[in-house]
Amino acid sequence: MEKSESKIIKKCQSGGTSEFGALYDKYIKKIYDFVYYKTMHKQTAEDLVSDVFMKALEKIDLFDEKKGTFNSWIYRIARNTVIDYYRTKKSELNIEDVWDLSSNENIDLDTDARMKIEKIQEHLSKLKSEQRDIIVMRLWQGMSHAEIAQVLGKSESSIKMMYSRVMSQMREEVVVAILCYLFIK
């Protein structure tokens, strides 16, 4: 953890009222983007991000830098907030983000996002939520394997392995899809 960030967190934990703003400024865009990738809806993402930072503020006393970085801590809050949101909304335990919802369901999705993800939706939807998170964090957010590992509470090597398998799996699907396309044609 950066020394300055560590200092800021310590100040927050000891009652520094204005210090949280520095943490917020650093993480708001990253967390918002992450939540958006899991909801594909601006309003929902904004509501959930508000909850994420409220929770972070309330629970900052519980943050322990010995157990991980603030980055991974707040990502975990964001991830759990999204999971809670969909589980509460759908009353189904296996729904963790918008990708888990059937495309037939009446869900709020930004139109342009829907169009943009059209090409990969089929592939990503087949992945588990955790696998998708790895792809999103690695390819859309440029996070390192180590950072992803901390967010997901796994070792770096296991994340590397999962990532490799996911890419391999997706490649196979693409190849199969192309062959099917050629065969039908």
Added chain:
Amino acid sequence: MKNNIKTILKDMYMIDDSLKKHEKDLIPLIERIIESRPDTKFDKKFAKELRMQLLSNTSSLIAQDKFFKKIINTFKSMANIYKYAGVVGVVVFLAFVGIYTAGQKGINKLAFAPEISKLGSNAFGSLVSQDGKGTDTAQERLGTDQALAESEASMLGSEMTKSARSSIAVPSAGFGGGGGMAVGERMIIPSPIEYNYTYSGEDFELSDSSVSVLRRVKGEVGSSGIVQQIKSMNIGIGDLSSFTNTKIQNLSFYEDKDFGYYVDVNFREGMISIYENWEKWSNPLSRCTDERCYNDNRLTIQDVPSDDELLSIANAFLSDYGINAQLYASPEIIDDWRKVYESTGDESSVWVPDQITIRYPMLVDGEKIYDQGGNIVGLNVNVNVRYKRASGVYNLRVNKFESSEYEAITDVKKIIAYAEQGGMTGPVFYESNGMTNVGENVELGTPEKVMVQIYNYSNGLSNELLVPALRFPILNKSDDATFFWRNSVIVPLAKELIRDAVLPEPRPMPVEDVIIMDSAEPVSPPEGADIIEVNE
């Protein structure tokens, strides 16, 4: 992007070298995923607003935490006293633990930062009180929370305050200014003066067709858990659990030590008042039985701390008790007494107040709040001049509001006409010299937008409303008119309030407020002036 893909591929090959042979498949796959990244439409305005909300909540939360920790420590120290005396202390202690716990569960339980939730248009019904007067008068305001705070502030005065109340109090707008001052002259009842207001400011326009009116949300803040705890205890004098649908209205406690405080938590109004535990603030005047003793012990102008010192004392108190001053605008010292002091020929005859109020203007939605008389509304901290200590805090409130749109007035001519009639409180004030002085001219300058606090009475309940308004500053306040305390005229921008307003009528003489100082030398009254003596 190609470099980026190369890096990604390199990473993958390090993990699984066999993937290299599939590179021609992997490259388009990775490209497709990266290209499919949607635009997240990150909204900087949203981020800014959330930041503001978080920071105000941070302040509230931490302030709240500090405040209640301090209170709990107080109770912890009291616990031994009550160990053998009964369970009352424990009950109260548990009650506050309840508050504290409630406060920890959610940021806004007792947050002091303004919080506004939006309702539909005209959601509060008529803004005009059921009595049809449109806005409240000072008398009507009594009985409301604000009035309670004010009356507590002024009535729970020290012995010196009692003395000061024997004189004509400075008609400042102070909330809890306490003390007041007295002039050692035989005073006469001030005669009313009808001022002629004339607008001399710049032209202005109003285009908004509606205004957002705020209504303060009150009611049993965080008290339900406390009631349950209290009801569950058997205190041996009755079965409290037999009461149903119970809520806590007030909780009070005091510090039994020198310069201790008395704290009153009003759950129903969402308000906390702190004032001196009078038994523990020694006042030499309370033992005086003759004039010499009073004169020997009375305060002089030299006893009054400098403005910087007053502000420093008030700020330190708020900080110590975790009350967040950052939620208010820059504090101001209420020093109407000083104007009287400086305008009096014989300064030794002026009674210097024992308490001075420092006001922290309340901010809601970034706007300052004014009362109908044009005085700023805010958090008030009293400083005891004799001991140079903060002696009380008034109007510390939960600022939770509902907002609703109401039709706005845009007719500038009507607004100016209303302002020239004295705005919401009318044109009449009292002059100190007792001379009939009708027709004094007062100039009103270009207005600024503010919020005015009014009380609306409906079904026997009073609602506190904040209504967007224009504040017209008074430009030519006369130095001679000592008691002409008004600084501005307020005109509400909700059309209904002006349309239905009954123009203010001259006020009655304040007979009960005017009391003669027995010790003062009589002076000849101005010719034609009536003298009324009131014996205590």
